[in-house]
Amino acid sequence: MxxxxxxxxxxxxxxxxxxxxxxxxxxxxxxxxxxxxxAPSFTSVVVARIVETEKHPNADKLKVCKVDVGQGELLQIVCGAPNAAAGMLVPCAKVGAVLPGDFAIKAAKLRGVGSYGMLCSARELGLSEDHSGLMELPADLPVGQDIREALVLDDxxxxxxxxxxxxxxxxxxxxxxxxxxxxGAALRLPGADAVVPTVDARRGIVLDAPEACPRYCGRIIRGVDAKAPTPEWMKRRLQHSGVRAISALVDITNYVMLELGQPLHAFDNARLAGSIHVRYARAGEQLLLLNGQTVTPGADTLLIADQARALALAGIMGGEESGITLATTEVFLESAFFAPTAIAGRARSYGFSSDAAHRFERGVDFELPRLAMERATRLILEICGGEAGPVEEAVSPQHLPARPAVRLRPARVRKLLGIDLDDEAIAALLERVHLAVRREGADLWVTPPSFRFDIEIEEDLVEEVARLHGYDNIPAVAPKGVLLMGEQAENRRSVWDVRQSIAARDYQEVVNFAFVDAAWERDFCANPDPIRLANPIASQMSVMRSSLIPGLAANVVTNRNRQQERVRVFEIGRCFERKADGEPVSGFRQPLMLAALAAGPAQREQWGAAARKVDFYDVKGDLEALFAPERLAFERVSHPALHPGRAATVMLDGRRIGIIGELHPVWVQRYELGAAPVVFEVELDATLSAHQPVFKEYSRQPAVVRDLALVVGQELAAATVLAVLQEAAPAIVSDIRLFDVYVGKGIEPEKKSLAFRVLMQDTQRTLEEAEVEQAIEALVRHAEVKIGARLRG
Missing domain, CATH: 3.30.56.10 (Phenylalanyl-tRNA Synthetase; Chain B, domain 1)
Incomplete structure (x- = not known):
């Protein structure tokens, strides 16, 4: 506005x-x-009259003008404007004037002829882009008056x-x-006395959709002069309010809309047939609008129509075929109230907007149409002449908005605002904005006027009191209370600690949108039925994510488009999944997840290490460091986002908490990710658990180390073999680690050799050879029985 x-x-x-x-x-x-x-700043520009013009003796396109600027003698000014003519009033910048852009006016000679000022176009004064000629001023302006005062430019x-x-x-x-x-300043609203009809010209009005248009006023005005010029005062007010002046009749309707808030529309009465109908669109109807657009209104679009055809989109825009022109002599003036729900969103559905729709879809005063009709009629008669007929009004009282009284408890106002206002002060504030207030016991009952669509509940009235009293007048009082610091469990890390831990591994945090492209859900999550948004902000953000991985992949694309090949990012955020049918409460699960991705070189370019691409084991090490001292287990898995042979489930204490692996080659190619990024995604809650260190006595006794090579099937995971060995490990075995995998000569094709280093130690004594051998035999025997392993010869 x-x-x-x-x-x-x-x-x-x-x-x-x-x-x-x-x-x-x-x-x-x-x-x-x-x-x-x-208007931009400029000085010493006055209203001037061109007294005479003659051709420049040395230039075909220049004129030598004698100009009266109200200071007695005429000024000689050389001008190149094609419309410069004797008798016209124009702006004149005198010598010493400074125009927009710090352009100073000086006395000069142009092709040998002296020029002592400059006659100006509208663009040279910064008033418009019109540079076709001199700016012609109204003939009634006094010569010599400062142009800023004459055109009220200090606004x-x-x-x-x-x-x-x-x-x-x-x-x-x-x-x-x-x-x-x-x-508290005096309010002087424009008068709108009823215009007495001077002709009996009527047109019937039928409300076919009273729930959408419960009030419609129309009036015929005959003998208007559509070519009459719009008064300068009206043009000025419109232009200073950001509205372009068009023609008198159009300008009057725009003026009343800005002044009173009631959109109006003027039809050429000679183009109308029979009664006016306010109805919904019929199948197949088309309408050419004033903006040149032809639309096929939907069945939920309200129309203004006559007996023959549709005339306008109700409350939005008029039709070209019934619009007024400079040849119009009879006007049918419309002023109506349209229900906001009948107008809301309709203009946008047709790809445009209008000032009328902007107002009607928010709510226009339903008691205003007749007042605005009288105001516009009086202006038309004053400016364009003519004779007015009576106002025809169709109204459906039961469909007009209700304005029920709203209960307000003054004690509630004082409690919510924290200020000590008595009941009379609260009532006085509300009455200042034309709200009717009556008292019933300790309560106030407040009835809003017809133009207030926003007063429906007690909280609306509390807000009114606050703003009318003045937010600046409400003291800022620091809250008081007894705050107890809750106990922080020692076995829990904060989310901030997790962020710090992963950032220390050279990852940078990102925050991606939780709503993503449906294609991402289909490709990375194999999710054909994602949770769709009812009103997405963009077509590529139409569904809720069920994984953080697609967003991290998009971060890779963004960085690669900016020549950044090395990307290490992580995100902590919610994912969204439908609850299974068997879960006790229907709806959606919203787990908090942690995901990280590494792509490009494993290290920044340096002289001390050869360049190589990041791989699965780099990211696996980062993940294990995040959970240390907890030990994670990994099992082969098939996942739609990950490489078939380079993906694993992340297990903690026998429970699946996430996945890790390279992105699938198909998505690497489709989304142009370069070298395959490696990613992991785990439940955030699993990372928050932090086991406290437990004291274990450090042994002063020498350790015994034995290497144990077991031949097992190719399909058997090393982690499984390690777990079997740990099951049978005696107390003296302090650590078992895999250090070698061998396949080839001496090993059957379907077999592999896994070499483990077994560390044995006691805190109190030196181990004897017999018990060391006994421990090794126990490990081998258990592996033979459990997984069919044999000791490699």
Missing amino acids: QFSEKWLRSLVNPPLDSDALGHLLTMAGLEVEEAEQV IRFTIKLTPNRADCLSLTGVAREVAALT
């Missing part, structure tokens, strides 16, 4: 400067986004950002009401 400050001050003029007025509006909930001068255009609930402030009247209520 844009408006002229001078226009606003003609309705209410508080003793505040422009900055203070802007702050007042912002603190009242009408946020001022911008306050800009309607400010306010742009306010309104929340959708304050549609009542989409007009000068609405803003003026607020300013008057906040400052």
Whole structure:
């Protein structure tokens, strides 16, 4: 919403400067986004009359003009504008003037002829982009008057950002009401006395959809002069409010809409047939709009129609075939109330917007149409002439919005706002914004006026009291309370600790959107039925993620597009999954997950180590370091996002907590990820558990080391063999580690040799050879029985 400050001050003029007025509006909930001068700064430009012109003696395209600037003698000015002619009033920058862009005007000679000033176009003054010729001024301006004063250019255009609930402030009247209520300044609203009909010209109105349009007013005005010029004062107010002047009839409807907040539309009455019908669109109907767009309205789109055809999209835009032109002599003027639900979203569905739709879908005063009709009629008669017929009004009272009283408890206001306002002060504040207040016992019952669509519950009234009292006047009191520091379990890490741990492994944290492309869910998660958003912000963000991996892959693409091949990123965030049918509560599970990805070189380029690509074991080491001193187990797995032979399930205490592996070659190629990134994703809660260190006596006795080579089947995982050995390990065995895998000569083709280093030690005594051999035999025997292993010869 844009408006002229001078226009606003003609309705209410508080003793505040422009900055203070802007702050007042912002603190009242009408946020001022911008306050800009309607014209750039320039000096010494006056209204001048061209007295005579003659051709320049030395240039075909220049003229030598004698110009009266109101200082007695005429100035000689050389001008190249094609429209320069004797008798016209134009802006003249005198010698010493400074135009926009710090362009100083000096006396000069142009092709040998002296020039003592400059006649200006609108663009040279920064008033528009028109540079086709001199800016022609109204003939009634006094010669010699400063152009800023003559055209009221010392004005400010306010742009306010309104929340959708304050549609009542989409007009000068609405803003003026607020300013008057906040400052106590006198409110001078425009008069709209009823126009007495002078002709009996009528057109019937039928409400075929009263629930969508419960009030419709129409009036015929005959004998109008559509070519009449729009008065300068009206043009100025429109232009200073960001609206382009078009023609008198159109300008009047725009002016009343800005002034009162009621959108109006003027039809060429000669193009209408029979009664006006307000109805929903019929199948196959088409309508050519004033913006040149042809639309096929849907069945839920409200139309204005006559007996023969559709005339306009109700509350949105008129049709070209029934619109007024400069040849129009009879006008049918429309002023109506359309239910917000009947208009909301319709304009956007057809790919455009309009000022009328912007207002109607938020809520226009349902008592305003007749008042706006009278105001517009009086302006049309004053500017364009003509004779007005009676106002035809069709109304369905039962479908007009209700304004029930809302209960307000003053004690509740004091408690929520923390300020000591008595009941009378609260009632006085509300009455200042035209809310009717009556007392019943300890409560106030408040009835909102017809133009307030945002007062429905008690909290709305509390908000009104707060803003009218002034947010600046509510003291900032520090909260008081007894705070107890909760016990922090020693066996739990914080999320911050986890972040620090993984960041210490050279990963950088990222935060990706939780809603992703449906193709990512299909490719990386094999999820053909993801959780879809009802109203996505973009087509490529239409579903909720069930894994963090696709987002990390997208980070790789973003970095590679910027020549960054080495990527190490992690994310902590929620994933979203449907609950299984057997789970006790239906809906969605939202587990917190931790995922990390490494791509490109394993280390930054350096002289001390040969360059190599990051691999599975690099990331596996990072994951194990994150869980240390816990020991993870890994089992081969098939996962849609990962390479078939380079993926594993991550196990902790026998429970599956995540996955790790290289991304699948298909997705690496499809998404242009370069060398295959390695990724892991685990449950965040599993990383938060931190086992406390337990004291174990350090042995002073020498350790005994034995190497044990077992031949097992190729299909048997080394982790399985290690687990079997640990099951049978006597107390003296302190560690068993795999150090070699061998296949080849001397080993059957379907077999492999796994070599383990067994460390044995006691804290109190030196081990004897017999018990060492006995421990080794126990390990071998258990492996033979459990997994069919044999000792390699």
